[in-house]
Amino acid sequence: MIVDDKLRTPGAVRDAERWTAHNYHPLPVVISSAEGAWLTDVDGKRYLDCLAGYSALNFGHRHPQLIAAAHAQLDRLTLTSRAFIHDQFADFCRELAELCGKDLVLPMNTGAEAVETGIKVARKWGYQVKGVTPGQANIVVAEGNFHGRTTTIVSFSTDEDARANFGPYTPGFTVVPYGDLDALTAAIDENTVAVLLEPIQGEQGVVVPPEGYLPGVRRVCTERDVLFIADEIQSGLGRTGRTFACDHEDVVPDMYLLGKALGGGIVPVSAVAANADVLGVLKPGQHGSTFGGNPLACAVAIEVVRLLATGEFQRRSAELGERLRAGLEGLVGKGLVGVRVRGLWAGLDIDPALMSGREACERLAERGVLAKDTHGSTIRLAPPLVITEEEIDLAVAQLAAVLAG
Template structure:
């Protein structure tokens, strides 16, 4: 096969040989550094998506690349049949970061969510005393936790859920942000409440002030596990280490991923205290690659970087700049801005253009972003962005909204 060299050749090859489970923009990226990526034809773009927050620390972060390269020359995989010298330090530092006693390492975010669901059910039967086979978990309308069969069973996204039945039972959905509805949904069979502190896929949907505290109170009163999916919202994206920190709430279980692998490896984890994760025993859950030494080394370094607090500060400061810039576009077709840290959902007037049309216009001006749900786009540049990068992003949004061709 002749090696493709142009954008169209690369896209044609992908279209001919890969399943069509994504609808990417027509750009073929070849290199990345910091906030910037370069395509196969030499065009540079500001990355305003950051791999759905997997690239919080930027492309090819020098500190993380050095740690990964060093570990690659030493040991990359053992399986958990043996100990390795990287998992312990990683678990220790992630425990310090979360304030939890134990972690259970996995690979993808969806794997971590599945793991949390299994842990919650097992805890419900062995610790809470729920009758076998009756455990229920309360979830939120508009949720996105991944695309496995079980996870799409409690999704209300028709595209994600359609034609994948029969669906896994045991879930009850309530409106996101409605504490009274949650209180009514929790009963003696409820083992967990699973929620995103901020609904990222939904368009950076923020809960009402005080809602997370009410969820925490309800879970504590009913002896129910509060499970926070911080896969996108965690690890400094919102200006705090975790989105739950904005309400000084500590969930029983953190579900982490994306940025935990530094944009280099798929790394995820469930973090909880021993009275929760202690229900997992040899043979009851596992993963060939979960906790592998390469992933653990990178995750360890990520935790050390986050302990310093620099990325949390940058996210808060640059996020305030981004929010102010976007809110000033109300006369340009922006009808709503939802922002927390360096993460924003922007609703545009659907009579002007769709979200897809907007990001295509932004790409033509050198910025890459992602649409969601019709006329909404999501913006989440790496936390190594500069003030000039944020100014550029806002300017491109403004210019793209004015482009009606």
């Protein structure tokens, strides 16, 4: 292959490899600009974004309403710390609480911080409200989970890449098979304070639990006086065709963990939403974040909540998701051996005899479509919710060409 010595991408990739810790294995694509569902690299090549920042870009790149909110706030105030109250804070917390149907919101920055917050709140609730033996609280979690990569979170991960060599591990977690209600029920004891689950497991390959599982979890948690914590950091905020993935089975958890799309693809924003009898256990000095709920983050997130309040993006995800499903299911037996779709979120199992997921994503990138592999020969598609029918058809057609060799 002839390499054009005027291309900027190879040098930029080398520099990134030279100067950064190798905690990621990115595709050799160097993005310089983006708008809507499209990205442009440093050499001017355009790509259709079918990852959307793992759902952080649900509203596409540089959504005009979100960019306008960020610009306006940048001209006034960006940070105060939580030592003071700013004029965007109450509106953000109120509007997000109303979207979630909860009393209170606790803003943080990253998804992992939201999960850590949920764990701390659940433990404190267990001791102060449920009456669990001090120091004995446990939380039931699922195999194949992905809740982040902090020391505590990887302690209950079953992904050895995320977990191995980071011990000693934090105790207080019981791991059960995902989708197995009997196993979950059996794992709950008198010291269990919460069940922490993704309503759809994203990193595992967009794994949707069996019908009735989430309502069953809700029922068991209520019966056993245990909090149901739903990690909707990837699955929530319109991705699956509803505001929350739990909505598909009319399930309301005790606590929502939110992030990614909440920042509009502009700033990191996460949050925990729950009722006062749960979040109310926290008192001043017991938990916090310098940047959590900062003015810039709140200004952008307010507009995110208002976009979701219209229902437009949930409808787009549901309707376009059916088009995506139809296209992908047509490839089963033609290189795909499994497809799971919920809204504009899909997990695709490629015949491992053909290629790995990484190889598939590299070949898609050559054809101008960006996606991400997860485990083995599984890849994920999660395009921005602003994608069009024609762009979905383009992505499916390029995937078909890759599978056909």
